[in-house]
Amino acid sequence: xxxxxxxxxxxxxxxxxxxxxxxxxxxxxxxxxxxxxxxxxxxxxxxxxxxxxxxxxxxxxxxxxxxxxxxxxxxxxxxxxxxxxxxxxxxxxxxxxxxxxxxxxxxxxxxxxxxxxxxxxxxxxxxxxxxxxxxxxxxxxxxxxxxxxxxxxxxxxxxxxxxxxxxxxxxxxxxxxxxxxxxxxxxxxxxxxxxxxxxxxxxxxxxxxxxxxxxxxx
Amino acid sequence: xxxxxxxxxxxxxxxxxxxxxxxxxxxxxxxxxxxxxxxxxxxxxxxxxxxxxxxxxxxxxxxxxxxxxxxxxxxxxxxxxxxxxxxxxxxxxxxxxxxxxxxxxxxxxxxxxxxxxxxxxxxxxxxxxxxxxxxxxxxxxxxxxxxxxxxxxxxxxxxxxxxxxxxxxxxxxxxxxxxxxxxxxxxxxxxxxxxxxxxxxxxxxxxxxxxxxxxxxxxxxxxxxxxxxxxxxxxxxxxxxxxxxxxxxxxxxxxxxxxxxxxxxxxxxxxxxxxxxxxxxxxxxxxxxxxxxxxxxxxxxxxxxxxxxxxxxxxxxxxxxx
Numbered sequence: 001x002x003x004x005x006x007x008x009x010x011x012x013x014x015x016x017x018x019x020x021x022x023x024x025x026x027x028x029x030x031x032x033x034x035x036x037x038x039x040x041x042x043x044x045x046x047x048x049x050x051x052x053x054x055x056x057x058x059x060x061x062x063x064x065x066x067x068x069x070x071x072x073x074x075x076x077x078x079x080x081x082x083x084x085x086x087x088x089x090x091x092x093x094x095x096x097x098x099x100x101x102x103x104x105x106x107x108x109x110x111x112x113x114x115x116x117x118x119x120x121x122x123x124x125x126x127x128x129x130x131x132x133x134x135x136x137x138x139x140x141x142x143x144x145x146x147x148x149x150x151x152x153x154x155x156x157x158x159x160x161x162x163x164x165x166x167x168x169x170x171x172x173x174x175x176x177x178x179x180x181x182x183x184x185x186x187x188x189x190x191x192x193x194x195x196x197x198x199x200x201x202x203x204x205x206x207x208x209x210x211x212x213x214x215x216x217x218x
Numbered sequence: 219x220x221x222x223x224x225x226x227x228x229x230x231x232x233x234x235x236x237x238x239x240x241x242x243x244x245x246x247x248x249x250x251x252x253x254x255x256x257x258x259x260x261x262x263x264x265x266x267x268x269x270x271x272x273x274x275x276x277x278x279x280x281x282x283x284x285x286x287x288x289x290x291x292x293x294x295x296x297x298x299x300x301x302x303x304x305x306x307x308x309x310x311x312x313x314x315x316x317x318x319x320x321x322x323x324x325x326x327x328x329x330x331x332x333x334x335x336x337x338x339x340x341x342x343x344x345x346x347x348x349x350x351x352x353x354x355x356x357x358x359x360x361x362x363x364x365x366x367x368x369x370x371x372x373x374x375x376x377x378x379x380x381x382x383x384x385x386x387x388x389x390x391x392x393x394x395x396x397x398x399x400x401x402x403x404x405x406x407x408x409x410x411x412x413x414x415x416x417x418x419x420x421x422x423x424x425x426x427x428x429x430x431x432x433x434x435x436x437x438x439x440x441x442x443x444x445x446x447x448x449x450x451x452x453x454x455x456x457x458x459x460x461x462x463x464x465x466x467x468x469x470x471x472x473x474x475x476x477x478x479x480x481x482x483x484x485x486x487x488x489x490x491x492x493x494x495x496x497x498x499x500x501x502x503x504x505x506x507x508x509x510x511x512x513x514x515x516x517x518x519x520x521x522x523x524x525x526x527x528x529x530x531x532x533x534x535x536x537x538x539x540x
Contacts, residue, residue, distance in 0.1 A: 051442065071537075072446055079444030089439050093251045102249075106445040111246060150443075 001027040001158070001189055002048065007057035009043055018043055018213050021057070025191070027157075030184045031217075032200055033193040035210035041193040042086070044210065045160050048191065049083050050074050062157075079107065082156035082188075084164045088147040090135040096146050097122065097131040103154040114153075121149050124179075126172065140167040148176060152183055159183060161192045165199065177203060249440070250433060250457045257457070260425040261465040267418045268469025268520045269476075271411055272513045276477055278407035279509040285400030292389045292396070293366055296374070298359040301383040311381050312357055318377045319361045324369030331358040415523065422458065422524050426531040429454065437536070447536040455529040462524030466517035474513060477505055 002025040009018040018040045025031060033041050046052040047059065050066055059066045062077060069077065082103075090099045097118055098105075104114045122131045125145040135143055144167040151159060159180065165173040177199060184190045191208070194200070200207065207218045251257075298319060300311050312330050319328045331339075333351075336358050363369045371388050378384040430437065440450050481504060505513065 049442065075441065075444055075446050077444075078442065081444075083442055085442075089435065089442070091249070091436055091439060094247050094249070098247055102439070103443045105246065105249075106440065106443055106449060154443075 001025060001062065003060040004047075005058045005060070007047065007054045007059060009040075009047060009052065010055050016055070016213060018047070018210075018215075019056075021215050023208070023215060023217060025189060027189055028184065028187050030181065030190045030203070030205045031192070031208050032203070032205060033191055033208045033210065034195065034200065037195075039210040040213055041210055042162055044215075045083070045162055045191070045193055048158070048160055049081055050078055079103070079154070080157040082151035082154065082159045084144075084148050084151045084159075084161035086162040086166065088135075088143045090138075090143055090146055090150075092135050095132050095134055096127055096138065096142075099135065099146055100131075100149040100153055102150060107154065118149075118153060121153060122146075125149050125176070141169065141172065144168055145172070145176070148179070152179070152188075155183075155186075156188060158189045159191070161190075163194055164192060165194065165196060170198075173199070174202070248457060249453045250429070250436065252457060252460060256425060256428055256432070257461055260421070260458075261461045261468075263421050263425075264418065264462055264465030264520060264524060265469040265472070267414055267421070268466045268516060269472045270469075271414050271516050271520065272470055272473030273476065274407050274410045274414065275516060276473060276505055276509065276513060278404050278411075279505055279512065281400055281403045281407075283506070283509070285396055288396055289393055292393055294363050296361045296363070296369075296371065296389065297387045298361060298378065299356050299385050299387060300359070300381070301356045301385070302354040303383040306382050308357060311384060312359065314381055315359055315378060315384050318381075319359065319374060322370065322374045322377070324363055324365040324367070325361055325374075326364030327362045329360045329362075331360060333357065418520065418523065419527050422527040423531050426454065426458065426528040427535065429457075430532060430535045437539075447533060450536060451529045451532040454532045455525045458528035459521055459525035462521030463517070466520040466524075469520075470514060470517040474510065477513075 004021045004023050007018065007021040008016045010016045021044070033044065035041055043052065047054060050059075050061070053067065062080065064077075066074065066077070090096075091102070094102070097115075100122060101111070101114055101118045104118070105111075119128070119131060122128055125148065127142060127145055127149070130138060130142060135146070138146065144164065148161070148164055151161065161180070164180075165176055168176065173196075180190050180192065181203070192199075209216050209218060298315050300308065300315060302308060316328050316330055319325055333355065336355050339358070340355070361374075371386065375386045378386055437450060440453075
């Protein structure tokens with residue numbers, strides 16, 4: 001599903017912050033991406049999200065070389081990828097319900113078709129009574145849960161999450177991880193960037209460890 | 219994953235989750251915020267531009283209509299002038315000229331203006347109260363045409379050549395000047411309209427760029443969740459179409475009210491001299507239904523132009539940042 005071949009990334013004329021990345025991620029697998037701050041976890045997630053192009057090497061996703069895709073093809077491929085940003089990136093003028101439903105709205109689905117699923121998911125992540133609230137009125141943890149709900153609502157083939165449990169309590173953290181695990185059991189490939197040792201210990205899955213721009217998989 | 223399966227296995231949370239899934243459907247909030255300071259400013263600008271466009275177009279319509287009416291009036295009448303010449307009997311020449319004119323096909327009523335009436339025609343230049351009997355004033359014969367297409371001016375001029383001092387004035391010089399003046403005014407109006415449209419386009423381009431910059435987060439999020447450039451451009455186009463329609467409607471309505479007020483004032487409240495001068499230029503300030511329809515058409519045209527311009531600007535912006 002995902003194949004990196006000698007991929008490197010640099011910003012402008014700076015040094016390569018990611019280099020010699022060669023790995024494969026099988027469909028339906030579950031990986032933690034870990035490493036010290038500044039190791040390049042977020043940059044690697046951006047490469048996986050196709051929002052950055054590698055300065056060297058090739059990335060194949062869904063059997064296609066992403067370097068040869070047009071802008072529209074890249075955007076179309078991105079619909080199969082869910083992302084949870086560290087800084088949430090919710091739209092303040094939309095309600096929580098509308099934020100979570102945004103990927104479905106972009107796909108052209110009608111509200112009457114998706115409203116029940118969105119409401120169920122919001123309820124499950126503990127935002128059932130906050131679905132008509134706007135993000136500025138949500139706590140950090142609530143924003144985090146809304147961002148996760150938005151990432152998974154369209155049932156993506158790949159789910160990327162950047163520190164998805166950084167702002168929630170341990171109980172909800174475990175529940176969210178179970179949601180990710182459940183999506184994974186349904187066929188979604190999950191890659192979670194995290195610092196939290198407890199998560200890594202609770203979920204014994206392959207770990208992608210970034211150190212000084214280079215990756216090892218354990 | 220099939221799309222019809224329940225999203226998550228709620229396990230023990232099932233009853234609690236199902237209890238709260240009843241939600242009220244409502245009109246979706248536009249993805250691009252509708253109300254902002256920049257939006258209100260642009261709407262005001264579009265209202266002003268639409269008002270100016272409608273005023274210009276209305277002025278052009280009034281001048282055009284008046285010019286057509288003038289030309290038609292002037293074209294339905296010619297004048298025979300009999301200059302006094304020593305040894306010629308004026309009354310005899312007037313009668314002969316009248317007979318010649320009446321014999322020409324397409325001629326309707328022929329009326330010899332009395333000496334008093336001829337004298338009055340000079341009042342604008344010589345002033346009132348002068349005794350004109352001491353002057354040899356040319357006499358005039360007004361020839362109304364029943365059918366201007368059948369009337370042969372050359373034939374009448376040739377027939378009048380047998381009468382000394384008689385000449386025919388078809389007012390062609392007047393009509394040419396009139397056509398030239400109205401044509402110039404229409405051309406000027408069209409140029410002003412074009413300038414207003416260009417200024418509107420430029421304002422929308424700048425406003426769109428500003429809106430894109432201030433809504434960059436929205437654009438990024440939409441890109442990250444897989445929205446195509448066409449979808450994003452459509453969202454911004456909807457916003458600007460909305461602004462264009464609201465601003466355009468306000469400007470168009472203002473212009474129609476303006477013409478109604480000016481028409482009422484010029485008809486009922488201006489002194490008769492000023493009113494008659496105004497009506498000489500602009501008729502009765504009546505646009506008519508066709509003129510009103512053209513004015514109303516300006517509103518969707520400006521709104522459509524605003525939406526199209528914003529869409530093209532957004533597409534260019536998205537291509538640049540991709």
